[in-house]
Amino acid sequence: TQLLEQSPQFLSIQEGENLTVYCNSSSVFSSLQWYRQEPGEGPVLLVTVVTGGEVKKLKRLTFQFGDARKDSSLHITAAQPGDTGLYLCACLPNSGYALNFGKGTSLLVTP
């Protein structure tokens, strides 16, 4: 099982601040996905990154895949209370169909 380390574990910020969360592995990812999970709901896919060095933007969210494909980051600009949730990264192992998930970063954005 490919282990994914996410940091920080918890983050509490005020509305309007910027933040970055990280996802790291000792092994190379074939691809990496980011999900957001709101309290009491299932995770929702935000983005998939495949190519080393790839950058994808989703409104105020910027996702980056490391050149060596062993790390990824999610940057949120001008955070809003609606960004509150658990951010999970996930990758496919070298064989099989089931994603491995990191333990997540729990983000709280207060007005």
Place this chain on the structure above:
Amino acid sequence: DVKVTQSSRYLVKRTGEKVFLECVQDMDHENMFWYRQDPGLGLRLIYFSYDVKMKEKGDIPEGYSVSREKKERFSLILESASTNQTSMYLCASSPGGRTNYGYTFGSGTRLTVV
């Protein structure tokens, strides 16, 4: 809107009961998965299925079984519920094969075993 539907949002069962958690998807996906989510432990894979009547054990299959008689339905069975199976259970589906399309999750079933 495409969906994965889990039959119950909240469930309370007694120790020793046989528990059925149902999951239905309307996207014609081949792959379906059951995870449990616990604080500090993240999402852990219990079982998955890549086709009708096919199943594979995940990382923590002990105490669980699954059934997939139809493509759209994947059931998780707790043979004899125990308190350490109190958890949030998440069902997900994805298109066939190894895919970058990502999972579609249900809203989860929060199971409490007393």
